[in-house]
Amino acid sequence: MAPLFPQLPVLSSNPGYTEAHAAYALVRNYYASKAFSSGNTQTVSVQCWLARMEAKKAKPTPIHDIYMAMNNVPVNIGVRDLKELVRILLLPQIISWVRGYDLSTVDFTLRKEHWIELVAQHPDVNAIAEDFFVTKANPRGLQTRTFSNKHPAKLYLGIDNPTYNTILAHFDELDSPLVDDDEEPPMSSRTSRTKVSSYYANWAEPLLTHLQTSGNPGLTTSPEAAHIKNALMLQVQPKLKAAKSVCSDFLIYILPGASWKTLIQNPRIFSDVTKGLPTHDVIFYNTKAQPVSGGFKSALPGRSKNALFPDSSPSKAVCLKQGFHLQSGDKVMYEGVSQVKFLCSELNLLGWGDTMMDLVYVFMERSESELGRPPFEIPVMRFVSAGLAISQSNQQEAFMVEEWIDPETQGPFVKYIHNNSGRPRDFERADHQIRAEFLSFCQHVQYFKTNGAAYISDFQGGLELLTDPQIISDP
Numbered sequence: 055m056a057p058l059f060p061q062l063p064v065l066s067s068n069p070g071y072t073e074a075h076a077a078y079a080l081v082r083n084y085y086a087s088k089a090f091s092s093g094n095t096q097t098v099s100v101q102c103w104l105a106r107m108e109a110k111k112a113k114p115t116p117i118h119d120i121y122m123a124m125n126n127v128p129v130n131i132g133v134r135d136l137k138e139l140v141r142i143l144l145l146p147q148i149i150s151w152v153r154g155y156d157l158s159t160v161d162f163t164l165r166k167e168h169w170i171e172l173v174a175q176h177p178d179v180n181a182i183a184e185d186f187f188v189t190k191a192n193p194r195g196l197q198t199r200t201f202s203n204k205h206p207a208k209l210y211l212g213i214d215n216p217t218y219n220t221i222l223a224h225f226d227e228l229d230s231p232l233v234d235d236d237e238e239p240p241m242s243s244r245t246s247r248t249k250v251s252s253y254y255a256n257w258a259e260p261l262l263t264h265l266q267t268s269g270n271p272g273l274t275t276s277p278e279a280a281h282i283k284n285a286l287m288l289q290v291q292p293k294l295k296a297a298k299s300v301c302s303d304f305l306i307y308i309l310p311g312a313s314w315k316t317l318i319q320n321p322r323i324f325s326d327v328t329k330g331l332p333t334h335d336v337i338f339y340n341t342k343a344q345p346v347s348g349g350f351k352s353a354l355p356g357r358s359k360n361a362l363f364p365d366s367s368p369s370k371a372v373c374l375k376q377g378f379h380l381q382s383g384d385k386v387m388y389e390g391v392s393q394v395k396f397l398c399s400e401l402n403l404l405g406w407g408d409t410m411m412d413l414v415y416v417f418m419e420r421s422e423s424e425l426g427r428p429p430f431e432i433p434v435m436r437f438v439s440a441g442l443a444i445s446q447s448n449q450q451e452a453f454m455v456e457e458w459i460d461p462e463t464q465g466p467f468v469k470y471i472h473n474n475s476g477r478p479r480d481f482e483r484a485d486h487q488i489r490a491e492f493l494s495f496c497q498h499v500q501y502f503k504t505n506g507a508a509y510i511s512d513f514q515g516g517l518e519l520l521t522d523p524q525i526i527s528d529p
């Protein structure tokens with residue numbers, strides 16, 4: 055018998071989403087390629103569900119609509135290979151569903167109709183073959199076996215009821231932290247701003263021309279739609295109990311940091327975060343909470359299960375943002391790929407903002423080594439760490455996720471310098487006034503260090519953490 059899959063990927067005992075998805079993609083591509091290969095191996099289609107058998111029920115109950123189908127499976131496949139194939143096909147969806155539950159403790163079974171368990175024989179072949187051969191007597195009374203693959207094999211990857219209940223208990227535990235709305239970080243009051251009309255204007259192009267990064271094809275702020283669609287379609291028909299919908303499972307693409315030198319060598323570094331490897335985490339948020347909106351985005355408080363930006367902060371408080379446009383005065387959220395494109399463009403700006411601030415601090419360090427320390431305190435300010443979060447369990451919604459600017463430690467959310475004027479705003483609070491002036495100084499350094507190509511505007515945020523920058527290019 056030809057081997058089913060020469061190198062059936064070997065997964066670790068409790069694989070993460072990325073690992074499981076890579077194995078799944080490998081297996082899928084392998085079988086897709088078999089569709090066109092010649093050879094006389096008889097093949098069949100299999101359909102598989104994650105399921106359990108409830109007491110007093112005649113049929114298995116599918117779990118969370120976790121389902122996959124596969125063509126071109128050799129009819130003589132043995133139980134062990136078939137079970138592993140089914141497990142690999144369903145695993146990415148299972149991992150999304152269990153939200154961190156340790157799958158190495160789960161004893162899956164492979165079952166067919168009527169919940170009959172398939173158990174390996176020696177030799178381990180023909181696990182399902184008998185369902186595809188019809189035995190007929192020909193006119194001379196001889197029996198013939200005819201192969202027919204008109205109908206797919208229906209299989210279940212089974213979970214026993216105690217395990218299923220333990221997984222549900224794990225969800226309850228995860229869902230509990232947000233039961234009390236008061237625990238959420240409060241949002242600061244609404245701010246507004248006038249923004250340049252050319253919001254999507256490709257500001258990076260003139261900037262790069264100016265910097266004479268020859269050979270560079272130019273920046274684009276729009277990510278590759280196909281890649282994003284792929285990320286969005288990783289899960290089929292997600293179904294979250296509509297009940298609270300305060301907890302969702304996310305794939306998170308973290309925006310990388312880059313020094314000015316790295317950015318100039320690789321100007322596309324921030325333009326498509328989905329090119330990086332995502333992490334996987336659970337974020338709690340309350341869809342009933344009133345979001346705070348600026349002119350372009352609405353922002354909600356949330357909390358992640360693990361610290362998403364451990365290099366910047368151990369905090370698990372996050373801000374979830376989505377872009378909207380106005381239709382007859384009403385805010386209409388961008389949907390699907392448009393939302394992702396919008397957020398990628400915002401993340402690109404944040405990435406550039408962060409690097410341009412770094413440029414200023416590097417400049418100050420160099421100057422200090424020549425001129426000595428200035429006789430006053432220099433504010434320490436930086437842009438928030440951020441990423442693109444794609445929900446795996448709630449209609450594949452996309453959010454920008456960033457560090458929460460907590461008014462308790464960061465003071466009220468303020469706008470230090472507007473987009474339409476280089477003049478820092480006047481503040482009553484001395485700590486705000488010093489920062490507004492410092493940020494104005496930053497603009498000068500940025501203008502100077504980029505040979506007049508660009509600087510950051512629309513400085514806003516807290517005492518240390520900034521967000522939502524704009525870039526003024528070719529000023």
Ligand SMILES: Nc1ncnc2c1ncn2[C@@H]1O[C@H](COP(=O)(O)OP(=O)(O)O)[C@@H](O)[C@H]1O
Nearest residue numbers: 245346347348349350351353373457458459522
């Ligand atoms: N990281 C954050 N933490 C807390 N609140 C935030 C954060 N980012 C934004 N906000 C609040 O949400 C509002 C809208 O977000 P912002 O990114 O400024 O969107 P816009 O593009 O519409 O100006 C801000 O004015 C501020 O009040």
Ligand SMILES: [Mg+2]
Nearest residue numbers: 247348514522
């Ligand atoms: Mg804003």
